Amino acid sequence: MSPEKRTPLDRRRVAGTALRLLNEVGLDGLTLRAIAHELDVKAPALYWHFKDKQALLDEMATEMYRRMAAGVALDAADTWQERLLKTGRGLRAALLGYRDGARVYSGSRFTGTDHARELEANLRLLTEAGFTLAQAVDAGRTTTVYTLGFVAEEQGVRPLPGERREGYDLAERARLLSGFPLAAEAGKLLFDDYDRQFEEGLALVIAGIEARYGIG
Template sequence: MSTERRAPLDRRRVADTALRLLNEAGLEGLTLRAIAKELDVKAPALYWHFKDKQALLDEMATEMYRRMAAVTRLDPAGTWQDALRTVSGGLRTALLGYRDGARVYSGSRFTGTDHAPQQETYLGIMTAAGFTLTQAAQAGMTTNAFTIGLVIEEQGVEPLPGHRREGYDLDERARMLADFPLSAAAGRDLFTDYDHQFDEGLELVITGIGSRYKIT
């Protein structure tokens, strides 16, 4: 009989396992049964920690944020524009680290206060630059929504790096839209080079925030 002891089952260990399986099965294929099998426990054991799949997704999103925050540092003396670039860039990198990462993250609720230190620093930078607290929160929410939305679209086309989903062949799309030359040509901007799309889109958002609130 083996004397090897398994690590105790807790929320973080379940979320870590779920994130690993996410890359294999995607969000649709991620089930509590599959996670339990990977952990070598019965599925009901997971309900001691998570009442349903959404509760698990909340913990997964929180763990994704923890990992992002560990490698994303805001400079309290930096500009408000750089603060938004840093947070948004770090979030995109984190979401792209998992298949369907943006879908898991979108709409999820943080299960603790891990996000508070970075958020406090961000709000401090923004209010010091002249934004009201409400404006700072709105600016953060807007850039967050842009980042998550773009990554959802990006992962819809490329579920994994280097793997394009069927139906996104640009030459075939151009042939289908031959009677609409502008739309046909736009496909190469819409469905390629997501790094550029993100950088350019984020600058549009940041410029709009500065213009809206008259802060340079």
């Protein structure tokens, strides 16, 4: 009997497996050896596709972007504010789908040009609204960096939805800071209701862009 035919190994299959494994072991536990074991191949087989772990992270971030872009509906009738809201919300949702998602995505380099279509559309919408190209780039980058930083902090407390790291008990924090009543009360605002926190911060970013460039 002939052996069962295996699905050919390629970069996207390896990245998809790595993203699935990421939720189980986290970034620090994600190794090429563990991924190879999951794929039922020898670790050296992965080096035909990725020279090192950073190259794999780049492909993982690219695959995260592909999945995010597929789930975000861009509308040519969007205002620039609506487009930045969609960008920030879509990125946050994508990152929250993976343990350490923000850490994987931050600082990674896209491995192809899949992002160019959405980037071109966003820059065109902003420049047609009155931004210079430099201003449009700064506005988009600021929104992205805010989102990445926010999710990194959020995942430091809640690695995945429904989880909470030890040490973030709000009642215990309030007890320890009882001599500092404002700081104690702030814990409820800092370490809970992340949806509200994110939306308020994103609104502040967009209001700041409006004020800075005078474009309503």
